[in-house]
Amino acid sequence: MSKEWRDNLWIILGLTIVSLAIWLFCSALFSTVRYTFLPMGFDESDVFVVDVNTLDPSSSGYVDFGEETEERNKDDMRTLLTMIRDNGNVEAAGFALNGTPYNFSGINSGIYIKGDEPDSIGFRGNFRYYSPEVVKVLRLRSLTGKGSGWLYEKLMEGEMFVSPDPEYDPSLLGKMNEWGWPLGYRAAEDMVGKNVNEYGDSITSYHVADMVELVRRSEFDPPGGGGVIIPIDESHLDDIDDILIRVKPGRADKFREEFESSPELMMRRNVFLGNLILLSEKSKTVDRQSVLDVRLYLTLIGFFLIILFLGLFGTFWFRIQQRISEIAIRRVFGARRKDIFSRIIAEGMLLLIGATIIAGIIGWILLKKTELIEGFSTQELIWFEIATAVIVAVGIILSVIYPAWKAMQIQPAIAVRNE
Amino acid sequence: MNYIRQLIYDMRHHRMMTWISISGTAISIFLVMVFFMVNSLSTVEEAPESRRHLIYGAPRMFVEVFDGESRGKSANGGMTYEVARQLYENLEGVELATYVSLWNNPVRAMAEAKAPLSVNPKYVDSNFWKIFDFTFIDGKPFSEDELLITTMPPIVLTEKVARKIFGDTSVVGREINIGGIPHIVKGVVKDVNPILKNAFAEIYLPLGNSARGSIFNDPDFAYVGNLQAFLLLKDKKDVENVNKQLNSRSATLNSRLREEYIQAKNIENIMAPEAINTISHWNSSPNVAKVAEKRFLIYLLLLLLPAINLSSMMRGRMRHRISEIGLRRAYGASRLDIIRQFLGENLVVTFVGGIIGLLFSYLFMTYLSSNFLMFVDSWRFDSLDVQMATPSFGMLFTWTSFFIALGACLVLNILTAGLPAWRASKLEPSTAISKSTY
Numbered sequence: 001m002s003k004e005w006r007d008n009l010w011i012i013l014g015l016t017i018v019s020l021a022i023w024l025f026c027s028a029l030f031s032t033v034r035y036t037f038l039p040m041g042f043d044e045s046d047v048f049v050v051d052v053n054t055l056d057p058s059s060s061g062y063v064d065f066g067e068e069t070e071e072r073n074k075d076d077m078r079t080l081l082t083m084i085r086d087n088g089n090v091e092a093a094g095f096a097l098n099g100t101p102y103n104f105s106g107i108n109s110g111i112y113i114k115g116d117e118p119d120s121i122g123f124r125g126n127f128r129y130y131s132p133e134v135v136k137v138l139r140l141r142s143l144t145g146k147g148s149g150w151l152y153e154k155l156m157e158g159e160m161f162v163s164p165d166p167e168y169d170p171s172l173l174g175k176m177n178e179w180g181w182p183l184g185y186r187a188a189e190d191m192v193g194k195n196v197n198e199y200g201d202s203i204t205s206y207h208v209a210d211m212v213e214l215v216r217r218s219e220f221d222p223p224g225g226g227g228v229i230i231p232i233d234e235s236h237l238d239d240i241d242d243i244l245i246r247v248k249p250g251r252a253d254k255f256r257e258e259f260e261s262s263p264e265l266m267m268r269r270n271v272f273l274g275n276l277i278l279l280s281e282k283s284k285t286v287d288r289q290s291v292l293d294v295r296l297y298l299t300l301i302g303f304f305l306i307i308l309f310l311g312l313f314g315t316f317w318f319r320i321q322q323r324i325s326e327i328a329i330r331r332v333f334g335a336r337r338k339d340i341f342s343r344i345i346a347e348g349m350l351l352l353i354g355a356t357i358i359a360g361i362i363g364w365i366l367l368k369k370t371e372l373i374e375g376f377s378t379q380e381l382i383w384f385e386i387a388t389a390v391i392v393a394v395g396i397i398l399s400v401i402y403p404a405w406k407a408m409q410i411q412p413a414i415a416v417r418n419e
Numbered sequence: 420m421n422y423i424r425q426l427i428y429d430m431r432h433h434r435m436m437t438w439i440s441i442s443g444t445a446i447s448i449f450l451v452m453v454f455f456m457v458n459s460l461s462t463v464e465e466a467p468e469s470r471r472h473l474i475y476g477a478p479r480m481f482v483e484v485f486d487g488e489s490r491g492k493s494a495n496g497g498m499t500y501e502v503a504r505q506l507y508e509n510l511e512g513v514e515l516a517t518y519v520s521l522w523n524n525p526v527r528a529m530a531e532a533k534a535p536l537s538v539n540p541k542y543v544d545s546n547f548w549k550i551f552d553f554t555f556i557d558g559k560p561f562s563e564d565e566l567l568i569t570t571m572p573p574i575v576l577t578e579k580v581a582r583k584i585f586g587d588t589s590v591v592g593r594e595i596n597i598g599g600i601p602h603i604v605k606g607v608v609k610d611v612n613p614i615l616k617n618a619f620a621e622i623y624l625p626l627g628n629s630a631r632g633s634i635f636n637d638p639d640f641a642y643v644g645n646l647q648a649f650l651l652l653k654d655k656k657d658v659e660n661v662n663k664q665l666n667s668r669s670a671t672l673n674s675r676l677r678e679e680y681i682q683a684k685n686i687e688n689i690m691a692p693e694a695i696n697t698i699s700h701w702n703s704s705p706n707v708a709k710v711a712e713k714r715f716l717i718y719l720l721l722l723l724l725p726a727i728n729l730s731s732m733m734r735g736r737m738r739h740r741i742s743e744i745g746l747r748r749a750y751g752a753s754r755l756d757i758i759r760q761f762l763g764e765n766l767v768v769t770f771v772g773g774i775i776g777l778l779f780s781y782l783f784m785t786y787l788s789s790n791f792l793m794f795v796d797s798w799r800f801d802s803l804d805v806q807m808a809t810p811s812f813g814m815l816f817t818w819t820s821f822f823i824a825l826g827a828c829l830v831l832n833i834l835t836a837g838l839p840a841w842r843a844s845k846l847e848p849s850t851a852i853s854k855s856t857y
């Protein structure tokens with residue numbers, strides 16, 4: 001190998017660049033999929049969502065009931081909701097404010113234990129407002145083994161649930177940031193069974209009935225903290241975003257057909273329902289960018305491996321032809337075919353080790369000094385490096401296996417004669 | 420001629436290696452061109468965005484409240500009609516300004532008791548039709564006077580929607596229900612590729628009162644609406660002058676807002692299409708230079724990666740021809756002749772690979788790209804059909820793309836064969852013939 005140091009240096013350079021590119025894309029890939037392993041907190045099968053709208057007063061169809069308009073609009077909304085619930089295909093229907101999966105934004109606020117100081121450290125999370133039926137529609141899961149009937153009853157009684165933050169770090173409790181704000185907060189389980197108030201509201205208090213699995217925004221989004229589920233009743237019908245509908249298994253198409261062919265189900269005076277869409281359909285548009293990113297990163301890693309394969313294959317091909325007489329002499333002196341084969345594979349692996357070390361150092365500097373990829377621990381970066389080395393090793397083996405096999409087949413007498 | 424004969428002989432003799440070189444080059448050029456084409460889509464000029472180089476955008480506003488109680492409270496979004504007009508109306512150097520809705524959730528369109536269709540709307544004013552050059556198949560755009568009509572407001576449909584809903588494109592004067600409100604069809608335009616996202620919609624609704632106000636109930640955010648502005652400049656040179664005027668207008672607006680403890684940000688400068696595409700954080704200014712730097716690094720990586728890998732193979736290939744090099748040198752070939760020969764030979768291989776790569780990049784972008792890339796912002800268009808839009812061949816095939824491919828081939832050729840050819844040319848004839856070292 002030392003005789004071919006220039007060539008080997010060149011190969012190491014090529015391997016280093018490929019390793020760096022693969023390492024970078026491995027990190028990007030992990031960064032995209034890192035939250036997909038967490039549970040979603042709801043069951044999206046057979047669940048429709050329909051957004052709720054009210055006509056603008058300037059619209060021609062707007063009916064002005066004077067001071068009673070708000071109440072009349074709520075009545076109309078209630079009627080539409082009842083009609084949906086009465087549809088034979090529907091299992092349950094509820095409504096949500098900032099709580100529809102794939103749609104909600106983060107309203108991160110906090111709760112503190114009633115009786116504590118209003119600025120005491122409590123629990124923080126994203127606030128979701130659900131009518132009790134949503135428990136059945138989304139099939140929320142209790143983390144303490146309670147049934148959905150029990151959860152439903154508790155929301156009916158006006159109690160709330162908390163969801164633990166999957167990234168909760170208890171070591172932050174008691175620490176402050178530079179402005180004196182607390183960095184940590186209490187664990188979700190500390191709040192269960194307590195009466196609590198929302199920060200900024202010392203009057204309305206809730207009893208925390210249970211811990212439920214965090215309802216996540218989407219498969220790829222970070223959980224963004226814990227969750228707080230607050231019950232809402234029909235008096236809030238004028239505030240809600242969506243109606244959530246669970247249909248009976250296998251009835252989705254039939255329900256959609258019936259809904260879309262019934263104008264009375266879609267509009268009632270000032271109130272009208274928007275697009276009816278399955279949550280599983282919505283997830284496709286919301287997650288599409290991330291799904292495509294994953295596909296793209298994997299494809300690019302594949303392309304880099306192909307380029308590596310082509311370069312190494314060609315180099316080893318010529319190298320073996322160059323060494324025909326050397327291989328023949330080795331064979332004459334007793335080297336077995338297996339020895340020749342292993343020797344060439346070992347050469348490739350030695351080159352990989354050199355490249356991995358250089359790529360590791362350059363990659364480390366690049367990742368730490370630039371903003372190419374952020375938010376990884378040292379341990380994670382090392383794992384990516386190992387994963388990259390394994391991927392590149394597979395690439396090397398695939399590239400040199402055929403030239404090595406050809407070398408193995410060399411007949412000493414013919415090889416020497418040809419030389 | 421002899422070179423070509425020699426090249427053909429060498430290519431046939433090392434058939435596998437020839438294919439490897441061509442494939443490696445093709446992959447490299449394919450990747451470079453796909454990357455180039457994706458980037459070029461933010462500036463490509465095609466109807467109705469034919470004057471893209473003169474259409475600058477003002478897509479956002481960020482409002483911060485700084486009174487004692489609400490410190491730190493902020494909101495992102497577009498502008499209200501009132502704010503947009505204060506900032507962008509009658510600017511010197513601007514031929515026309517239009518105000519267009521920023522976020523557009525799909526709405527339900529229905530006519531003649533047929534099943535409703537989910538369509539992507541856009542609320543636009545009358546200047547929109549003058550800045551963007553739509554082709555009207557039937558009827559005409561709505562005028563400024565028609566924007567505030569509340570009984571049977573006018574609507575412009577695209578060809579596709581007209582066909583789906585009415586089964587025909589000559590539908591001017593017919594009634595269509597949009598999200599529960601009856602409208603009258605005023606015109607039908609040719610379909611727009613969603614990649615031209617400033618002009619794209621499936622139905623165009625008049626920018627009436629409901630689309631002009633704030634999107635928040637909170638009085639602190641009364642200036643945050645759902646409108647963005649597009650300005651058609653008289654000349655590209657006017658950008659600086661327009662920005663100067665905007666700085667002064669935003670200062671005036673902020674001095675008025677200060678009385679309400681509010682500050683409006685991100686409204687000082689207009690943005691070229693490529694700058695709008697680089698907005699990564701809603702609150703921070705787009706950094707075009709940094710994006711260009713990253714882009715350069717990616718081009719470099721995509722060229723270096725195959726170049727170095729193919730180059731090491733090239734070195735091996737050279738070794739096989741050492742005696743030939745020695746002979747040529749012995750018969751008087753200069754070092755430059757040797758370099759020229761190998762670069763020339765490799766250039767042919769690179770061009771063959773380059774043409775294959777270029778063809779595949781066009782095919783990929785036109786037919787397969789939606790499986791890997793998304794050319795519209797998912798937050799802007801919540802519809803799978805729109806998210807799966809691919810560029811037309813006309814958007815991709817430009818002379819610039821052709822010259823980029825040519826340039827990439829030349830660079831790749833020099834990177835791949837340059838060093839091995841230079842080293843080979845350094846060989847003394849006697850050394851080369853005896854094959855003692857290389």
